[in-house]
Amino acid sequence: MSEEYYDPVKAAAEHRRCVVISGCSGGGKSTLLAALKRNGFTVFEEPGRQIVKEQQFIGGGALPWSDARGFVELSASRAMHQRISAGREGRLVFFDRGIVDALSFLEHLGLAVPAHLEAAAQRLRYASTVFMTPPWREIFAGDAQRLHGFEEAVANYESLRRTYQRLGYQLVDLPKGPVELRLRYLVERLDAVGV
Numbered sequence: 001m002s003e004e005y006y007d008p009v010k011a012a013a014e015h016r017r018c019v020v021i022s023g024c025s026g027g028g029k030s031t032l033l034a035a036l037k038r039n040g041f042t043v044f045e046e047p048g049r050q051i052v053k054e055q056q057f058i059g060g061g062a063l064p065w066s067d068a069r070g071f072v073e074l075s076a077s078r079a080m081h082q083r084i085s086a087g088r089e090g091r092l093v094f095f096d097r098g099i100v101d102a103l104s105f106l107e108h109l110g111l112a113v114p115a116h117l118e119a120a121a122q123r124l125r126y127a128s129t130v131f132m133t134p135p136w137r138e139i140f141a142g143d144a145q146r147l148h149g150f151e152e153a154v155a156n157y158e159s160l161r162r163t164y165q166r167l168g169y170q171l172v173d174l175p176k177g178p179v180e181l182r183l184r185y186l187v188e189r190l191d192a193v194g195v
Contacts, residue, residue: 011087015125020098024157027133035179046096047078076102083124104163130169
């Protein structure tokens with residue numbers, strides 16, 4: 001595909017079909033997104049986890065626990081690329097987190113959000129309804145990319161809610177339960193809001 005198809009301006013106009021699933025880390029987001037993918041939907045994977053894996057692979061330092069600003073810049077850039085690429089899809093797509101999540105991490109740490117990242121969040125919007133996985137202690141587990149504990153995950157979740165609301169999104173908490181229940185609930189809510 002030629003470079004002319006990579007158009008942020010056109011992509012920005014295609015926000016209604018770009019649905020974000022965000023929320024508490026370890027809350028079942030990835031399982032739900034895998035189910036959406038199995039059901040034929042286009043799914044963009046979580047930028048932050050991709051960046052952590054890449055940085056660990058190359059011995060880079062832009063990790064959330066050692067260089068939050070560097071990590072956020074890379075995560076936001078990846079999320080922008082995903083959002084612009086999704087603008088070409090012409091159909092409903094799902095995101096495992098988005099640009100707003102990167103900004104929220106800085107706010108969570110009490111760091112200033114650079115103007116260019118705020119502009120990215122304002123210009124490359126998503127569907128107005130964002131689905132949130134609430135904290136779920138029973139399924140929370142750490143791994144090589146998730147070094148924080150449950151309490152930190154909950155604090156970050158609260159920050160995510162504040163940032164998304166500040167930017168004008170309506171938040172819908174997904175129910176706790178089997179992935180089939182969550183998938184059905186998500187599809188029904190999307191139908192209800194006309195996405």
